Structures are given as structure tokens and as C-alpha cells.
Amino acid sequence: MHKARVYVTLKPSILDPQGNAVKNGLESLGFADVTDVRVGKYLEVSLDVVDKNVALEQVEEMCKKLLANPVIEDYRFELVEG
Amino acid sequence: MKFxxxxxxxxxxxxxxxxxxxxxxxxxxxxxxxxxxxxQAEYDCLILPGGFSYGDYLRTGSIARFSPIMNKVIEFAEAGGLVLGICNGFQILTEAGLLPGALVRNKELKFVCKDTFLRVENDQTPFTSDYTKGQVIKIPVAHGEGAYVCDENTLKKLKENNQIVFRYSTSLGEVTASSNFNGSTDNIAGIVNEKGNVLGMMPHPERCAEAVLGNDFGKYIFTSIVKWLEGGAPGGK
Structure with a gap:
């Protein structure tokens, strides 16, 4: 069994109005040192796969085909056992 | 003729x-x-309507894009069939790779439901022959994630190939920053693919196709399609 922790983030060139809103919220709370906030997605994908390389390949394909949209997003992931 | x-x-x-x-x-x-x-029948035009397919989970249109029927929609489009994607339909078409770019959250974060003015940039498509280039039409939008984005190369290609069909403008047809309420790249409201047989647009022409609903500017998308299919428009069958 493996679990992939997948992080999907907006490409730097894409505006993130949601991140800006969060930044403004943090500023209102008094966190004056915040210079930028970007909101992304975090996914946990559990796989019934024993071989780590097979799991890596599968998660890579999942990211490319569905979990991230390469036009607007970047992705990275880490694989842990269990 | 069947839709x-x-x-x-x-x-x-x-x-x-x-x-x-x-x-x-x-x-x-x-x-x-x-x-x-x-x-189950032969169709001449497919319409992918607006809405919130699969609750907009993950990304708008991203799950719908893998619906079984989408294989046939893609096949139909690649064979040159007319496909019209409105709002969520536009989002699905970009996710499916039938149209370039993507649609992201509006710049002000708000869901915007209002009449918008569009300048017709291309009247030579199967969907727009009943408009004239430069004409300003009033069509409502209703979306939270309708900001069109694409990279610079794609934008250059869209311009070179005349693929930008509608731009958000003022009532006088001026394409301004203030009329770009959702933050779309280059005020883009609708584009066609390179071949011109697939149109995606965020505004809703089906909501203003009869005078009783305020105006009938939207009807001419549909009459243009009919004209093209009947062979009465440039490039028609």
C-alpha cells in the first residue's frame, strides 16, 4: 500500500484572486509581514500497489491526466508507504 | 437537421x-x-450546456470531460462537426483539449450574473454569420469561474488565426479594462478552435433568444448554425 501526497498549485503566471483575498484577511488580523498568499490544492491518493516505481508512474499519470491542468497548474507529489 | x-x-x-x-x-x-x-441518431450540431457538472469538483469541467459520451463528442468535433459549448460547456471543451486555454476564478472572486456587452470579432464562423464584425450584442453571463487564460503563444495564435470570436466591451464596442469584469486575457468571452467548428463562450445566448426575455441577440448564434448547415453561409455544407 502506498499513499501519494499530491500538491497542485497555480502557475506563477496565473493570478490568484483567492490568495489575494486570504492575504487581505491576514493583513486585517494584524499579520503585517505577509507579502503574498497562493492557494493550492492538497490531495491524498491511496493506492493498493506494492511496487513503489509502479505507484510513482501511476500517480504521475493521474496528475497529468486529471489532478492538475497543465495550462494553469503545476504539481508535485511525494509517496509514502502505508 | 438534428441537434x-x-x-x-x-x-x-x-x-x-x-x-x-x-x-x-x-x-x-x-x-x-x-x-x-x-x-443513437445522426447529429449536425452538439450543444454542451451551462451548469455545474459534477459540482465543479476539482476544476470546472474536469470530471465531465471523462464522461463516456465525451469520446464521441471529441470524435465528432475532430471530424469537423459543429460543437457549441456555453459556460460550463466551454469549461468542459477546454478541459477536453478541444479548445485551447482554461477558465479560472473571476478576478473579483464574485459569481457574476448580469447582462454583458460583447463585440463580435469574427463573423466568418459557422456560429456567427448572422452577426456582423464589430457589432455589439447584449448577452447575459452567470459564472464564478469564467476568466479566460492562456499563455502568450496561444494568445498569439488565437489572434493570427482569427479565433477570438467575442470580446467583453462597452455598449459602444470599446474593449476596455472596466468592461473586462472577470479578468479574462484580452477581454476574451468566446473562441473557436483552429478549424472553426468548435465554439466556446462564457455568455449565455440561450437566455436571450426571444424578445419576451429581454432581447433576442442570442438567437443569431443558432440561426447562424442553421444557415451554415443548410449551406447558405460561407464555408457551409
Whole structure:
């Protein structure tokens, strides 16, 4: 069994109005040192796969085909056992 | 001549599209459920309606894009068939790779539901021959994630190939920053693919296709399609 922790983030060139809103919220709370906030997605994908390389390949394909949209997003992931 | 309206779980403009085809332009039309693996009839134009397919989970249109019927929609489009994607339909078409770019959250974060003015940039498509280039039309939008984005190369290609069909403008047709309410790249409201047979647009022409609903500017998308299919428009069959 493996679990992939997948992080999907907006490409730097894409505006993130949601991140800006969060930044403004943090500023209102008094966190004056915040210079930028970007909101992304975090996914946990559990796989019934024993071989780590097979799991890596599968998660890579999942990211490319569905979990991230390469036009607007970047992705990275880490694989842990269990 | 026969139209199909593809229905996904969460589509909510399917009945409006069906109504316009059947009652306003008086053509045959079927609903086609997204789980169908094949079409049961021969169609001349497919409409992917607005709504919130699969609750907009993950990204708008990203799950609908893998519905069984989408294989046939892609095949149909690649063979040159006319495909019109409105709002969520536009989002699905970009996710499916039938149109370049993507649609992201509006710059002000708000869901915007209002009449917008569009300048017609290309009247030579199968969808716009009943408009004239430079004409300003009033069509409503209703979306939270309708900001069109693409990289610079794609934008350059869209311009070179005349693929930008509608731009958000003022009532006088000026394409300004203030009329770009959702933050779309280059005020883009609608584009066609390179071949010109697939149109995606965020505004809803099906919501303004009869005078009783305020205006009928939207009807001319549908009459243009009919004209093209009947061979009465440039490049028509």
C-alpha cells in the first residue's frame, strides 16, 4: 500500500484572486509581514500497489491526466508507504 | 437537421438550449445523457450546456470531460462537426483539449450574473454569420469561474488565426479594462478552435433568444448554425 501526497498549485503566471483575498484577511488580523498568499490544492491518493516505481508512474499519470491542468497548474507529489 | 444537447449531472441550462432549438428556431433536438457510449441518431450540431457538472469538483469541467459520451463528442468535433459549448460547456471543451486555454476564478472572486456587452470579432464562423464584425450584442453571463487564460503563444495564435470570436466591451464596442469584469486575457468571452467548428463562450445566448426575455441577440448564434448547415453561409455544407 502506498499513499501519494499530491500538491497542485497555480502557475506563477496565473493570478490568484483567492490568495489575494486570504492575504487581505491576514493583513486585517494584524499579520503585517505577509507579502503574498497562493492557494493550492492538497490531495491524498491511496493506492493498493506494492511496487513503489509502479505507484510513482501511476500517480504521475493521474496528475497529468486529471489532478492538475497543465495550462494553469503545476504539481508535485511525494509517496509514502502505508 | 438534428441537434443534440449533452446532459451532465449538474447541467442546468440544458432545458433552455433544448427550448431554443425546438421552439425558437424550430429544429429537431434530443437530449443525450452523459453516460451514453454512442449517439443513437445522426447529429449536425452538439450543444454542451451551462451548469455545474459534477459540482465543479476539482476544476470546472474536469470530471465531465471523462464522461463516456465525451469520446464521441471529441470524435465528432475532430471530424469537423459543429460543437457549441456555453459556460460550463466551454469549461468542459477546454478541459477536453478541444479548445485551447482554461477558465479560472473571476478576478473579483464574485459569481457574476448580469447582462454583458460583447463585440463580435469574427463573423466568418459557422456560429456567427448572422452577426456582423464589430457589432455589439447584449448577452447575459452567470459564472464564478469564467476568466479566460492562456499563455502568450496561444494568445498569439488565437489572434493570427482569427479565433477570438467575442470580446467583453462597452455598449459602444470599446474593449476596455472596466468592461473586462472577470479578468479574462484580452477581454476574451468566446473562441473557436483552429478549424472553426468548435465554439466556446462564457455568455449565455440561450437566455436571450426571444424578445419576451429581454432581447433576442442570442438567437443569431443558432440561426447562424442553421444557415451554415443548410449551406447558405460561407464555408457551409
Amino acid at each position: 443534440a444537447v449533452i446532459v451532465f449531472p449538474g447541467s442546468n441550462c440544458d432545458a433552455d438550449c433544448y427550448h431554443v432549438v425546438k421552439e425558437v428556431i424550430k429544429k429537431d433536438v434530443d437530449y443525450v445523457w452523459h453516460q451514453e457510449k454512442d449517439f
